[in-house]
Amino acid sequence: MEVAIIGAGIGGLTTALALQKAHIPFRIYEGAPGLEPVGAGIIIAHNAMQALKAWGITDQIVGLGNRISVMNLTRPDLSNLSTNDLRKFEQKSGLHNIAIHRADLHRVLVDAVGADHIVLNKRLKTVGEAEDGFQLSFEDGTISQTNYLIGADGLRSRVRSALFENGQLRDAGQNCWRGVAHYELPDRYHHELNEAWGKGKRFGFVPLNDRQVYWYLLIDNDLAEAKSDVLPFLRDFHPLAAQLVEATPTSKWIISPIFDLKPMGKWSTGRACLIGDAAHATTPNLGQGACQAIEDAYVLGELLKRCSLEDAIRKYPSIRMAKANHIVDTSWRIGKVAHARNRFTIGLRNLIMKATPEWVNHKQLEKIFSIEIV
Numbered sequence: 001m002e003v004a005i006i007g008a009g010i011g012g013l014t015t016a017l018a019l020q021k022a023h024i025p026f027r028i029y030e031g032a033p034g035l036e037p038v039g040a041g042i043i044i045a046h047n048a049m050q051a052l053k054a055w056g057i058t059d060q061i062v063g064l065g066n067r068i069s070v071m072n073l074t075r076p077d078l079s080n081l082s083t084n085d086l087r088k089f090e091q092k093s094g095l096h097n098i099a100i101h102r103a104d105l106h107r108v109l110v111d112a113v114g115a116d117h118i119v120l121n122k123r124l125k126t127v128g129e130a131e132d133g134f135q136l137s138f139e140d141g142t143i144s145q146t147n148y149l150i151g152a153d154g155l156r157s158r159v160r161s162a163l164f165e166n167g168q169l170r171d172a173g174q175n176c177w178r179g180v181a182h183y184e185l186p187d188r189y190h191h192e193l194n195e196a197w198g199k200g201k202r203f204g205f206v207p208l209n210d211r212q213v214y215w216y217l218l219i220d221n222d223l224a225e226a227k228s229d230v231l232p233f234l235r236d237f238h239p240l241a242a243q244l245v246e247a248t249p250t251s252k253w254i255i256s257p258i259f260d261l262k263p264m265g266k267w268s269t270g271r272a273c274l275i276g277d278a279a280h281a282t283t284p285n286l287g288q289g290a291c292q293a294i295e296d297a298y299v300l301g302e303l304l305k306r307c308s309l310e311d312a313i314r315k316y317p318s319i320r321m322a323k324a325n326h327i328v329d330t331s332w333r334i335g336k337v338a339h340a341r342n343r344f345t346i347g348l349r350n351l352i353m354k355a356t357p358e359w360v361n362h363k364q365l366e367k368i369f370s371i372e373i374v
């Protein structure tokens with residue numbers, strides 16, 4: 001019996017960890033020629049850290065990343081609108097939200113899985129039926145057979161288009177610029193994420209260590225057509241925003257349009273399922289896309305402690321779907337609210353945010369950070 005995992009992203013690699021723990025043989029087919037992921041920083045939240053703890057890799061991640069104990073939403077000048085203090089979660093679980101360079105996270109996951117389980121340059125083209133499983137055809141002309149198939153091949157999943165109704169991609173109408181600046185932030189920011197909401201745009205930054213700061217800037221598509229010159233958009237933000245962007249070589253900026261996947265009602269069929277962005281790609285507004293992929297893999301692994309792989313594949317969506325889809329929808333709505341452009345709407349939004357008691361935010365986070373395994 002062998003499982004083919006398509007995609008060596010965070011979803012594919014953590015699924016491999018879950019299978020490994022259950023002593024189930026697998027092979028990961030990755031379309032890219034190398035394992036270094038494109039990306040700047042990422043925040044691995046509490047829920048995902050719980051899963052990573054079960055696979056024994058939290059120490060490496062904590063060691064390479066930076067603990068984030070406070071998340072602030074602010075006005076463009078960094079004056080506060082809303083604070084999420086994560087210290088209560090930290091005290092309860094002993095785990096932290098960690099900001100880490102994507103390349104570091106990826107390296108930890110690849111080392112834990114073992115690079116010899118990953119076949120590179122294998123871009124899946126089509127999926128056919130085979131006796132006892134599936135026939136996989138790759139763009140290099142090769143063919144493989146597998147008994148089980150897990151599509152962890154991201155937003156534009158080929159596994160999804162082959163075996164499921166192809167899902168509907170939604171364009172959020174925003175572009176995202178990301179980078180990692182070599183910059184020493186004032187101490188007060190060291191364990192904080194700050195995201196400043198402007199008019200049709202927002203800027204966030206979080207330190208990855210005491211020398212590197214991950215920053216991101218989102219702008220409505222119709223406002224910023226020229227992608228190379230974003231500094232004028234930062235004039236009404238706190239000077240730190242422009243300083244961080246200027247401290248990052250333009251060649252290192254990552255620019256991506258923001259899409260999600262309209263919630264789907266089905267992620268598994270027979271001996272195949274979808275994991276991570278392939279099943280529930282979300283806008284980045286809650287910082288939960290990768291965390292949800294990790295949670296998928298964790299739940300699959302927990303199910304494998306008590307049932308067969310076929311049953312686990314069948315049951316896992318019923319445990320995960322409500323939460324993942326809630327995150328997709330909530331994140332989509334936050335993206336719209338964050339980019340309000342009407343002065344009156346912005347004023348009202350800011351008033352509501354200022355007036356919302358912290359326990360309300362805490363309750364919402366509690367829901368996101370808890371993992372259910374029914």
Ligand SMILES: Cc1cc2nc3c(=O)[nH]c(=O)nc-3n(C[C@H](O)[C@H](O)[C@H](O)COP(=O)(O)OP(=O)(O)OC[C@H]3O[C@@H](n4cnc5c(N)ncnc54)[C@H](O)[C@@H]3O)c2cc1C
Pocket residue numbers: 006007008009010011012029030031032041042043044045122123124125152153154155156157158176178216256275276277278281282283284287288289290291292293
């Ligand atoms: C701007 C931005 C910021 C974000 N910030 C955060 C954050 O702070 N925290 C967080 O949790 N999430 C964040 N996310 C979301 C997160 O990046 C994704 O949810 C996560 O990477 C999904 O992992 P995945 O493995 O499911 O898919 P992917 O990362 O897309 O990986 C899919 C893999 O499959 C491979 N592949 C694709 N097609 C094929 C094929 N046909 N054959 C073989 N291989 C294939 C790809 O090369 C890739 O390696 C952010 C996203 C964006 C856009």
